[in-house]
Amino acid sequence: MPEGHSVHRIARQFDRNIVGRTVAACSPQGRFAEGASVIDGREAVAVRAVGKQMFLAFDGDLWLRVHLGMYGAWDFAGEILVDPTIASANGRMGQTNQRGTDLGAAVEAAASVFDDAGENSLSSIGAPRRARGRVRMSEQTQGLGGDGDDFPPPVVGQVRLRLLTEVTCADLRGPTACELQSPDEVQATIAKLGPDPLVDDLAEGEERFTAVVRRKPTPIGLLLMDQNVVSGIGNVYRAELLYRALLDPHTPGKLVPEAVVREIWRDWARLLVIGVETGQMMTMDDLDPEAYRRAMAHRDDRHWVYHRAGLPCRVCGTEIVLEEMGARKLYWCPSCQK
Structure with a gap:
């Protein structure tokens, strides 16, 4: 999807x-x-x-x-x-990754890389x-x-x-x-949808998202897929956002600390912009130029847990779990996401 x-x-x-x-x-x-x-x-x-x-x-x-x-x-x-501003737009996006680490060299190194689906992600915004x-x-x-x-x-x-x-x-x-x-x-139709970081005011969207999540007994792994709670998140981004927050997908929304809920929104805003500018759901941070090049070329190298069932966690080595949640596949690390 x-x-x-x-x-x-x-x-x-x-x-x-x-x-x-x-x-x-x-x-x-x-x-x-x-x-x-x-x-x-x-x-x-x-x-x-x-x-x-x-x-x-x-x-x-x-x-x-x-x-x-x-x-x-x-x-x-x-x-x-x-768009004639593609190169400069992707340069701006690529120069800092989600955590603020300089990736200018990585962008330059990957400029001519086509991913395994045939797209030159860094020049095709x-x-x-x-x-x-x-x-x-x-x-x-x-x-x-x-x-x-x-x-x-x-x-x-x-x-x-x-x-x-x-x-x-x-x-x-x-x-x-x-x-x-x-x-x-x-x-x-739009009024029924949750906030979208590229459409709504970021601060207002954060307040709406936080208020809804914090009053729901529904597992956070389901809430992130509910388009009435937040717009645009699908199976890949759900798994990756939860891992990046080190959050158990089964945690009821109302039990997720407010600071964590707010950081999920802010992280989603960052990842969404990166996805739009590069065309790839890049969710890994602090990659050196060669790793960044591989990640842009191959989907298996750009995610923390998604599509990695049975493989060792990139951080702790624990086997990544695959289960069904909300009729969709969910990937997560039971050790990191406690």
């Missing part, structure tokens, strides 16, 4: 390639035919991401709400515009994975077929919605939600 950083990156891509242009819309699959006919011929005027949901505004006070869910993805083709002529906007999926020479490209597979400008094509596949909303409905 794409987590919050991916959705913010998708919104950036839409801002560069779709917003400000008249859009032709259709539903090749047929499941969104009526909605596509309403959008068709309108100008996209704004886009915003909140947590795991994206909202694309069209003229006439009409909004498209998309929630990718477990299997959804956006594929882009044609002229993909990249907002620009997603590219494969065989197409670009796929989700965290864990590969590009589809096509040689990239034909525009618009032929429809491949089950495309719920195609948005087409003169130079760019965006295909939506497998979303949990794809619907049209009025401005009031958009506000009502």
Whole structure:
């Protein structure tokens, strides 16, 4: 499932390639035919991401709400515009990691590294994975077929919605939600979501998050996945945030010390920005240039506990545990996270 950083990156891509242009819309699959006919011929005027949901505004006070869910993805083709400030933006992000350690040398060393999913993370802020002529906007999926020479490209597979400008094509596949909303409905949807560090005032978001967690008897490992408590955190970030806080996932929210709850929020704000700027869920600190290069190139080298079931903890050597919590896999260290 794409987590919050991916959705913010998708919104950036839409801002560069779709917003400000008249859009032709259709539903090749047929499941969104009526909605596509309403959008068709309108100008996209704004886009915003909140947590795991994206909202694309069209003229006439009409909004498209998309929630990718477990299997959804956006594929882009044609002229993909990249922010000209990419290099400086990634330089700024890379020069200090989450704990403030200088990583300028690491960024320079990793500048030409493509990760094992095919993305040059340090020079593609907002620009997603590219494969065989197409670009796929989700965290864990590969590009589809096509040689990239034909525009618009032929429809491949089950495309719920195609948005087409003169130079760019965006295909939506497998979303949990794809619907049209009025401005009031958009506000009502967003009002139900927990704070997002990239949308809400950081101090106000911290207070909201802390107040909710501190009154809940629900395990903190479930609260972090509840989008009504905090927006954007998914399975990877949950495991990593809990490990970084050295917190047992089963601890009831109301028993987590207030200082720890606040630090989780602040840590999430740091990691989310890093994810948006680099395109990777980088959660390890204090890496030397070579380790940083490996981490950006391979997902298995950029996490403390996620996807490491049965392997020794990187700190204490205890075997990392895998269990199910909230119908999702949870990875944690029973020794460090007491």
